[in-house]
Amino acid sequence: MARYRDGLKQATCLFEAAAWHYAVKVMCGCGHFASFDPHxxxxxxxxxxxxxxxxxxxxxxxxxxxxQSLGQKVRPRRLDLMQPYPPGTITLRQPDEREWKRIVNRYRG
Incomplete structure (x- = not known):
């Protein structure tokens, strides 16, 4: 469920980020980051x-x-939402249109 800050909706999950077209930026403590297509x-x-x-x-x-450098998994420090999508956004396999509409309708109801 979305929360509000300063009167604006803020996504709290990946579905809301995808529905509202916000790219997900994942940042590591070492300074590395990657942005993902939310869908x-x-x-x-x-x-x-x-x-x-x-x-x-x-x-x-x-x-x-x-x-690769440390030999251990380092979890990200931050997840941020960005709009519009930055160049170099990582795109994973997306749901087909019928499946996406079914999921959206399930969340609406």
Whole structure:
């Protein structure tokens, strides 16, 4: 469920980020970051049966650069939402249109 800050809605899960077209920027403590297309990221979590709230998303992600240099998984420090999508956004496999509309209708009802 969305929360409000200064009268504006803020997404609290990947579905809301995708529905409102906000890219998800994941930042590591070492300074590395990546931005993801929200539709593909939501679909990835949805098909795996993982929770899509941002706290759970942080627990599933890790920095690839830190993994290669340190040899261990480093969890991201922040998840931010951005609009419009920045160049170099990582795009994962997205749901087909019929499936996406079914999911949106389920959340509306």
């Amino acid at each position: 593909g990221l939501f679909w990835h979590f949805h098909t795996k049966g993982w929770a899509d709230d941002f706290r759970s998303v942080r627990a599933k992600m890790w920095c690839r650069a830190c993994r």
